[in-house]
Amino acid sequence: MTATALRIFGSPRRYVQGPGALDQLGIEARPYGASPVLVGDAHVMNLLGGKLRRLCEESGLKPLCLVLEGEITRAAIAGLEDQLGGHDVSLVIGVGGGKSLDAAKALAVRLGKPVFTVPTIASNDSPTSAAIAMYDENHVMIAVDRMASNPDLVLVDTALIAQAPVTFLLAGIGDAISKKFEADGCLAGTGVTPFGTRPLLTAIAIADCCYRTIRRHGAAAVTDCKRNEVTPELEAVVEAAVLMSGLGFENGGLSLAHSLTRGIVKTRDAMNAIHGYQIAWALLVQWAAEERSDDYILDLMAFYREIGLPASLPELGMDDPTESEIGQMAEWTMVAPHLANLDRPVDPAMLAAAIWRVEMLAGRETA
Numbered sequence: 269m270t271a272t273a274l275r276i277f278g279s280p281r282r283y284v285q286g287p288g289a290l291d292q293l294g295i296e297a298r299p300y301g302a303s304p305v306l307v308g309d310a311h312v313m314n315l316l317g318g319k320l321r322r323l324c325e326e327s328g329l330k331p332l333c334l335v336l337e338g339e340i341t342r343a344a345i346a347g348l349e350d351q352l353g354g355h356d357v358s359l360v361i362g363v364g365g366g367k368s369l370d371a372a373k374a375l376a377v378r379l380g381k382p383v384f385t386v387p388t389i390a391s392n393d394s395p396t397s398a399a400i401a402m403y404d405e406n407h408v409m410i411a412v413d414r415m416a417s418n419p420d421l422v423l424v425d426t427a428l429i430a431q432a433p434v435t436f437l438l439a440g441i442g443d444a445i446s447k448k449f450e451a452d453g454c455l456a457g458t459g460v461t462p463f464g465t466r467p468l469l470t471a472i473a474i475a476d477c478c479y480r481t482i483r484r485h486g487a488a489a490v491t492d493c494k495r496n497e498v499t500p501e502l503e504a505v506v507e508a509a510v511l512m513s514g515l516g517f518e519n520g521g522l523s524l525a526h527s528l529t530r531g532i533v534k535t536r537d538a539m540n541a542i543h544g545y546q547i548a549w550a551l552l553v554q555w556a557a558e559e560r561s562d563d564y565i566l567d568l569m570a571f572y573r574e575i576g577l578p579a580s581l582p583e584l585g586m587d588d589p590t591e592s593e594i595g596q597m598a599e600w601t602m603v604a605p606h607l608a609n610l611d612r613p614v615d616p617a618m619l620a621a622a623i624w625r626v627e628m629l630a631g632r633e634t635a
């Protein structure tokens with residue numbers, strides 16, 4: 269067997285989701301040893317630190333709490349390790365948003381220990397994934413590091429997710445909705461997954477279910493989240509945004525939609541939009557580049573506008589984009605390694621034309 273014939277499936281060892289799931293923390297952590305370390309930002313630690321500590325202590329554990337200050341940089345992770353002062357650690361537990369979870373993953377890698385992720389918002393697939401987004405002091409992403417394996421446990425308390433601002437759930441929907449089309453693109457092209465192997469059919473099925481779940485229950489889930497209510501629809505969409513989205517991309521690969529972030533994060537105003545909003549818009553561009561029909565694209569735009577995701581650059585925060593700005597965004601995108609993961613070759617001119625087509629259709633949809 270040659271290396272290219274390998275298929276790899278990676279996933280968290282265990283996934284627990286539901287209202288009150290946080291109460292399982294001590295029980296899940298106990299088999300790993302008596303001294304877990306909790307990592308979160310000051311906001312999350314003020315809100316939940318006491319409860320987390322109590323949950324661990326009730327299971328006979330002696331937890332230590334570390335507070336992540338500022339950006340997730342290599343220096344910040346070394347700082348967290350210094351705070352441990354040689355304290356013996358059995359397990360690292362990240363609590364909060366993507367940065368806190370990635371900080372916990374990075375610390376776990378340094379210590380050679382397993383990691384749990386406990387997301388308090390559902391804004392992206394970070395809890396499930398083995399990836400760690402590292403930044404510099406200027407908040408510019410410098411690398412995506414990878415753990416040798418995925419988190420041992422992803423613990424998603426939907427009562428917490430329902431309390432968070434709906435913007436985060438919308439971002440999670442935006443980051444997840446593209447995964448079916450990115451895995452399909454990777455399979456159709458010559459691309460590989462983050463494991464360096466060709467997509468698995470299992471991932472294609474998961475990503476497909478992710479998309480269908482969001483289209484079917486997304487609008488209800490957004491309404492429920494605004495009312496801070498945990499419902500079956502919210503549960504379904506959180507599972508799509510956290511679990512299916514992560515499994516879909518790690519085992520199915522990424523394509524043009526995520527490639528576009530290379531350009532978006534350098535582009536005026538659009539750069540400030542939350543990742544999931546950028547991806548929602550970028551999926552429309554991928555569809556335009558794939559020459560899908562106007563009706564197909566307009567249908568997704570109508571869904572975005574129903575739930576509150578951006579269907580155009582102005583809705584992403586970038587008013588009056590010029591021809592040269594769009595050409596520049598297309599050029600910047602060309603460095604993305606996932607560009608081969610499409611059923612056709614991509615060049616800056618076709619990409620710029622796809623972006624313009626989305627802007628034109630978005631204008632027509634509003635009119």
Ligand SMILES: [Zn+2]
Pocket residue numbers: 392393443526543547
């Ligand atoms: Zn993403």
